[in-house]
Amino acid sequence: MLSLDGLSLRYGKHLALDGVSIRVDRGETVVILGANGAGKSSLLKAIAGLVKPDPGLTLHLDGRPIAGLAAHKVLEAGIALVPEGRGVFADLTVEENLRLGAYARRARAGETRQRAFIFELFPKLAERRAQLVGTMSGGEQQMVAIGRALMSNPDLLMLDEPSLGLAPVVVGELFEALGRVRDAGVSVLLVEQNVSLSLALASRGYLMEVGRLVGEGAAADLRADPAVQRAFLGLT
Numbered sequence: 001m002l003s004l005d006g007l008s009l010r011y012g013k014h015l016a017l018d019g020v021s022i023r024v025d026r027g028e029t030v031v032i033l034g035a036n037g038a039g040k041s042s043l044l045k046a047i048a049g050l051v052k053p054d055p056g057l058t059l060h061l062d063g064r065p066i067a068g069l070a071a072h073k074v075l076e077a078g079i080a081l082v083p084e085g086r087g088v089f090a091d092l093t094v095e096e097n098l099r100l101g102a103y104a105r106r107a108r109a110g111e112t113r114q115r116a117f118i119f120e121l122f123p124k125l126a127e128r129r130a131q132l133v134g135t136m137s138g139g140e141q142q143m144v145a146i147g148r149a150l151m152s153n154p155d156l157l158m159l160d161e162p163s164l165g166l167a168p169v170v171v172g173e174l175f176e177a178l179g180r181v182r183d184a185g186v187s188v189l190l191v192e193q194n195v196s197l198s199l200a201l202a203s204r205g206y207l208m209e210v211g212r213l214v215g216e217g218a219a220a221d222l223r224a225d226p227a228v229q230r231a232f233l234g235l236t
């Protein structure tokens with residue numbers, strides 16, 4: 001459903017991404033693994049239309065070209081991003097944050113259904129729908145960020161390090177919820193440092209090193225790969 005070919009991106013003279021190509025099939029969960037600074041966030045931002053790549057990129061969603069579209073048009077086309085650091089509005093309630101996620105035209109018809117799905121996914125949000133998001137825990141705020149992105153009724157949900165700074169038990173809950181998002185038919189593209197959990201969730205993965213793809217494979221093969229174990233799983 002998503003195919004991206006030949007993505008290069010510069011910040012001034014610094015080449016942050018160098019000819020990256022990936023694909024995500026319908027209903028698939030794909031993880032991008034790589035050390036800090038490998039370019040994982042830049043990759044998601046480029047797909048979301050938040051940074052401007054070098055010319056020469058081809059990017060299609062369900063066969064439709066979306067390279068160069070503004071961020072709100074990418075969202076309208078069906079791709080939602082949960083950014084690193086969540087980007088929720090601390091001074092607004094859970095309900096207000098969710099409503100902001102539903103401004104896309106594609107979201108309006110299904111708003112009630114999407115809200116019900118999100119409250120089923122994260123019952124805590126239903127209980128606390130009138131609470132100011134700034135007063136909630138990091139894990140709850142991450143649920144709000146995921147819920148807000150889901151309100152746009154995306155075909156592809158992209159998440160940038162959703163587990164960052166959260167307690168293991170909360171991370172487990174989040175990943176379990178992401179599994180249910182995938183089971184509901186939404187494709188998921190995930191950037192993560194939590195390699196074991198994300199390879200357990202994903203069906204495929206890509207490895208990035210300083211702006212380039214250096215490997216890819218089925219999640220099970222990556223988990224068994226000694227190089228991946230050394231680099232990412234802390235095993236020898």
Ligand code: ATP
Nearest residue numbers: 011012014016034035036037038039040041042043
């Ligand atoms: P992290 O996990 O630390 O966010 P990452 O793999 O997501 O790492 P990016 O954030 O995409 O990596 O950064 C890739 C490279 O581009 C890094 O060298 C980073 O310092 C640089 N970079 C990122 N954003 C900018 C920016 N706005 N201006 C200049 N350089 C940037």
